[in-house]
Each structure stands twice: as structure tokens, then as C-alpha cells.
Amino acid sequence: xxxxxEFRSSYPEFYYHGFRLEDKQEEIFITYDFEIKGLxxxxxxxxxxxxxxxxxxxxLLNKIVFSVGLSEIPSYWKATCSPKIIIECGKxxxxxxxxxxKLIYNGLGEFFYVNKIKVNINDFVLIESFGxxxxxxxxxxxxxxxLVAVGGGKDSLTSLEILKSVPNKKAFIINNRKVCFDGANxxxxxxxxxxxxxxxxxxxxxxxxxxxxxxxxxxxxSCIAFISYLTAYVNKIKYVVLSNESSANEASVKGxxxxxxxxxxxxFENDFRYFVSKYxxxxxxxxxxxxxxxxxxxxxxxxKYPKYFNYFISCNNGGKRKNIGKTxxxxxxxxxxxxxxxxxxxxxxxxxxxxxxxxxxxDKKEMLNYFLELLGKKDNKPFECVGTIDExxxxxxxxxxxxxxxxxxxxxxxxxxxxxxxxxxxxxxxIDKNNNVxxxxxxxVLKELNDDK
Numbered sequence: 045x046x047x048x049x050e051f052r053s054s055y056p057e058f059y060y061h062g063f064r065l066e067d068k069q070e071e072i073f074i075t076y077d078f079e080i081k082g083l084x085x086x087x088x089x090x091x092x093x094x095x096x097x098x099x100x101x102x103x104l105l106n107k108i109v110f111s112v113g114l115s116e117i118p119s120y121w122k123a124t125c126s127p128k129i130i131i132e133c134g135k136x137x138x139x140x141x142x143x144x145x146k147l148i149y150n151g152l153g154e155f156f157y158v159n160k161i162k163v164n165i166n167d168f169v170l171i172e173s174f175g176x177x178x179x180x181x182x183x184x185x186x187x188x189x190x191l192v193a194v195g196g197g198k199d200s201l202t203s204l205e206i207l208k209s210v211p212n213k214k215a216f217i218i219n220n221r222k223v224c225f226d227g228a229n230x231x232x233x234x235x236x237x238x239x240x241x242x243x244x245x246x247x248x249x250x251x252x253x254x255x256x257x258x259x260x261x262x263x264x265x266s267c268i269a270f271i272s273y274l275t276a277y278v279n280k281i282k283y284v285v286l287s288n289e290s291s292a293n294e295a296s297v298k299g300x301x302x303x304x305x306x307x308x309x310x311x312f313e314n315d316f317r318y319f320v321s322k323y324x325x326x327x328x329x330x331x332x333x334x335x336x337x338x339x340x341x342x343x344x345x346x347x348k349y350p351k352y353f354n355y356f357i358s359c360n361n362g363g364k365r366k367n368i369g370k371t372x373x374x375x376x377x378x379x380x381x382x383x384x385x386x387x388x389x390x391x392x393x394x395x396x397x398x399x400x401x402x403x404x405x406x407d408k409k410e411m412l413n414y415f416l417e418l419l420g421k422k423d424n425k426p427f428e429c430v431g432t433i434d435e436x437x438x439x440x441x442x443x444x445x446x447x448x449x450x451x452x453x454x455x456x457x458x459x460x461x462x463x464x465x466x467x468x469x470x471x472x473x474x475i476d477k478n479n480n481v482x483x484x485x486x487x488x489v490l491k492e493l494n495d496d497k
Contacts, residue, residue, distance in 0.1 A: 047258060048161045051124040057081040058126040062133035063113055065106065070094055072105075072278060076113050078120045084248055086120050090271065091242035095214070096279040100185075107178060108277055108324055110134045112270040118148050119267075120249055121169075122155055123257040131173035140178060141171050143319055147312075151263025153302040154427055158260050183325040187282035191216045191239070193272055196223040197358040198346045198384070199287035203333045204231035205349055206492050207285070207485070214281065216272050218243050227355045241275055243267070261427060263307035269316050269330060276328050283482075288313070288332040290476035291339040291431040297424040304427045310335060310478055317480065335479035336489055339387060339431030340438065344472055345492050347391035353400050358384045360428070374401055379414035379426030381405060386418070386439050387431065406443075406452035415454045435471070442467040 061077040074090040090112065110133060121129060136144065149165045156163055189212035194200040207213060208231070215228040215238045228238055253259040265288070272284045292305040306312055317330055334342055346352065361375035374381050385405040389397055398404055405411060417426045419440065420433035430436075444455050444464050451459060458464070473493075481489065 047256070048125055048159065051258065052127050055080050055083050055124040055126050056128055058117075058121045058124070058129045060113060060117060060129070060131045060133060063109060065109055067102070067105075072109075074109055074112075076116060078117070078246075080120070080124050080126060083124065084252065086246040086248060088116060088119075088246045089242070089244045092271075092275050092278050093239055093241070094278055095239055096281070098185075098280050100277065100280070101181070101183070104181060104183065104325060105277065107181075108270075108274045110178065111320075111324065112267070112274055114144055115147070115263075115267045115270045117144075118151055118262045119245060119264075121148070122152060122260065122262060123249060123252045125161070125169075125258060127169060129169055129171045131171065132175060134173060134175045135177045136171065136173040137177065140319075140323065141173070143315065144171060145169065146315070147263065147266055147307075150301070150303075150306045150312075151266060152260070153300075153306060154296060154304050155258075155260035155262065157297060157300075157302050157424075158427070159258060178323050180323050180325070183327050185280070185327060187276070187280050187327050189213060189281045190283045190285050191272060191276045191279070191281045192285045193268065193287065194224045194228050194238075195287075196221055196227060196356065198352070198356050199289065199334060199342055201227050201231060201349075201352050201356055202342050202346045203285060203287040204228065204233065205345070206333065206488050208232060210485075210488075213237070213285075214239050214279075216241065216275055216284075218268065218271070223355070223357045227352065230351060230355045239275055239279065241271060243271060261304060263312075265305075265307035266312065266316070269307070269312075273320055273324075273328060273330055277325070282328060284328065284330040286313075286330070286332040287334045289334045289337050289339055289342055289431075290478075291435065292429070294425075294432045296427055298420075302424075304425075305429055308332075308429065313480065329480075329482075331480035331482070333481055333485060333489065335481060336475045336477070336486065337493065338435060338471065338474065338476075340390070340435045340471055341474070341493055343387045344391060347388060348496075353396075358429075376401065376403060376405065377410070378428070379417065379430060380428045382411050382414050383418055383426070383428070383430040383436070386436060386443075390439055390442055404452055406454045409453055411454060412457065415457070419458070438467045438471050441465050 059079040064075045066073040072092045076088050078086040192215055194215045194217050215233045217224040217240045220240050276284050288308040292308040293310055296302055296304045359374045359381050361378050382405050416422055418436045440458050
């Protein structure tokens with residue numbers, strides 16, 4: 045029997061027992077209670093600072109906290125993929141039940157694919173729920189301002205730059221990452237306007253990973269969506285601003301809907317907006333400011349501001365780098381590092397690129413497989429937050445046309461094995477109209493894209 049079916053047989057029930065909410069003067073502190081029956085109990089925590097004091101509804105607060113817990117389920121459920129999820133702290137109606145199943149199924153699409161697990165959305169899990177129904181209540185409060193999520197990469201810094209003239213904004217950071225504080229400060233956000241949320245997963249899940257239980261990618265951005273929404277409610281902020289782009293909508297595996305970036309996609313964004321407006325409050329609006337743009341266009345904007353070049357990290361593997369810290373840096377060996385290096389090279393000289401990264405990633409033979417994945421020459425793109433195949437093809441052709449004959453290894457490999465074509469520069473002007481950006485902010489996005497410095 046394979047691991048998937050073995051674990052499902054041995055551990056048929058996963059429980060979301062509930063949560064403990066401590067409403068303190070300066071923060072709210074939440075402890076969740078999950079359990080794989082007969083195996084292990086988990087107690088992840090969440091700490092949300094209160095920077096805007098107001099008399100919020102405790103009932104609505106509990107509903108939002110409960111919903112955050114729903115988004116945390118995949119991180120612990122995946123260890124055994126128990127055939128039944130039992131929610132004891134809130135009753136889901138049929139639509140809410142289907143909403144959660146879709147999040148788990150699509151959010152774990154890469155996890156299922158990598159672990160060679162074949163499932164369908166109808167019968168991979170049964171969700172039972174009990175308790176108070178998740179019903180919307182009237183909310184007569186008025187909210188104001190912007191909560192801008194800052195993750196340490198180029199995208200959120202680009203959003204902060206676009207919003208530099210917009211008043212009453214705060215940066216949202218998770219787990220006190222120095223690179224996030226440094227980037228926000230560089231964008232002009234003072235520490236008093238940074239809301240640092242502490243999210244601590246239960247490390248006992250690592251014990252299960254080490255023992256051979258199922259492991260893989262989870263839709264962390266769905267957790268960030270709910271946590272940022274909760275943070276906005278606690279602090280009476282109207283707009284939750286993410287920096288996900290149109291490129292995030294492309295599947296990672298050819299001929300499928302499997303997408304490493306599912307919870308960054310427009311599909312998830314629309315589903316999330318529907319859920320919170322129908323069952324929580326429509327007064328808080330969640331959207332991605334950069335959704336009209338591609339990764340390529342975002343890089344075009346970002347590279348107009350060299351002040352950020354030493355204050356962003358888009359690598360998830362960490363490493364060591366001066367003025368950033370031991371846990372934040374470019375590993376210089378992963379597909380994400382290569383992708384950022386490629387895209388940035390469209391707009392920045394190689395001498396400057398080497399200063400930023402420390403070496404020329406286009407000249408590393410060991411990057412060839414990632415290079416081919418990014419170009420769509422393999423069955424799947426890298427399972428990372430990278431752009432579309434078309435953007436990488438554009439970039440490679442553009443760089444080959446820009447370089448002299450002395451091409452670095454990866455570009456020379458492409459030239460010798462594939463047809464080089466003239467890049468289509470119209471890609472730098474395309475606006476994806478499928479977005480949720482308010483009209484006043486969309487004008488700022490377009491102005492920044494078209495304002496060549």
C-alpha cells in the first residue's frame with residue numbers, strides 16, 4: 045500500500061477543534077487547536093498588534109479568526125490526507141464547504157502532483173462541521189486607509205513606490221523579517237506605521253515530516269490573505285493591498301490547472317473576495333495592486349529605483365548576505381534566483397547585476413535544468429513563484445540580441461539549440477483588465493508603467 049492510502053487508512057480523521065482568543069490591550073493572541081486523531085495535536089499561534097484602538101465587534105472578530113483557521117488546515121492535514129475533516133468550532137453551509145474543499149484541492153495541487161497522488165475534488169475529503177453557523181452580520185462601521193503587505197521581494201516594494209503619494213497607509217509584515225523592515229523603511233514607511241504580525245506554525249509538523257509523513261507545498265498566500273484581512277479588521281483599515289501579478293495565473297504543469305501560485309492567482313483572489321464579503325464584512329476590500337501587470341512589467345518599474353537593489357530578496361532558500369542578515373539572502377542556486385536575475389538583466393547592466401548578486405548566474409552550467417524549465421522546455425515550470433514562459437522567452441531573446449558574440453553559458457546554449465527571434469516589446473505595455481484594483485489606484489499603476497525614467 046502506498047503512503048497516501050496507508051496514512052488515510054491509519055488516520056481517517058483530522059480535527060479543527062477550535063481556538064483560544066486572548067483580547068489584550070495591545071494585541072490579540074490566538075492559539076489554534078488542530079489534531080490528526082491518534083497521531084498528533086497541533087497548536088499554531090497568531091499575534092495581531094492593535095495600533096488603531098476602536099470598539100470592534102467581538103462576534104465578527106471571532107468569525108474572522110475562525111476563518112483564518114480554515115486557511116491553516118492544509119498545512120497540518122497534508123501529513124496524512126485524512127479522508128475526513130471534522131470542524132467542531134463552526135458550522136459551514138454547503139457553499140462554504142465547497143469553498144474550503146476547492147481551496148484545499150487547488151492549493152495542494154502541486155503537493156498532490158509531486159507526491160504522485162491522484163485525487164479528484166469530489167471525493168478526496170469529506171468535511172463535517174458543527175457549532176455556530178458562519179453567517180454575516182450587519183457592519184455599520186466605516187474603515188479607512190491602506191494595509192500594504194510587504195514580503196521582502198521586488199513586488200511589494202514596487203507597490204509601495206506606486207503608492208508613495210497615497211496617505212494613511214501601513215505596511216503589513218509577518219514574523220519580523222529584517223529585509224521587510226529595511227525595504228519598507230527605504231520606501232519611506234516609518235516603523236510606527238509597520239504592523240508586524242507573528243505567525244508561528246507548530247513545529248511538531250516537522251517531526252512528522254522527518255518520520256516520512258507526507259510533505260509538500262501548501263497555499264501559504266491564502267493564510268496571508270486571511271491574516272492580513274484580520275489585521276485590517278482589528279485596526280479598522282479599509283483596503284488590504286497585495287502585490288500579486290497577472291503572471292501568477294499561469295499553470296506550473298503543462299496541460300493542467302496545477303499552479304504553484306494558486307493562492308496568488310486571480311481565481312483565488314476572486315474567491316476570497318466573494319467569501320469575506322458574503323460571510324464576514326464587505327467593508328474591508330482585498331485586492332492586488334499589481335494584478336494588471338506581468339512580472340516583466342513590474343521589473344521594468346522596479347528597476348527605475350536602484351535605491352532598492354540592496355534591499356530586496358526574492359529567494360526562498362535564504363543564505364548569507366551583508367546588510368541583510370543570515371536568514372535572508374540569495375542562495376544563487378535556485379530557479380527563483382535565476383528567474384529574477386534573467387528578468388532584471390533586461391533593464392540593468394551585467395556589471396550592476398554582478399554587484400547585486402555577487403556572480404553572473406547566466407554563466408552557471410548547473411542552472412541549465414532550471415533554465416529549460418523556465419523556458420517551457422520541460423514538463424513543468426519550476427515550482428516557485430516565477431513568471432510566464434513567454435516572459436522568459438522574451439527575456440532570453442532580448443538578452444541575446446543585446447549581448448556581443450561572447451554570450452554567457454545559458455544564453456549561448458539557447459542560441460545553439462533553439463531559434464533566436466526578435467523580442468516583442470509590446471509585452472511591456474499589456475494591461476490585464478481582469479483585476480480588482482480601484483480606479484483611482486489603477487491610474488497610479490498605469491502612470492508608473494508608462495513613465496520612463
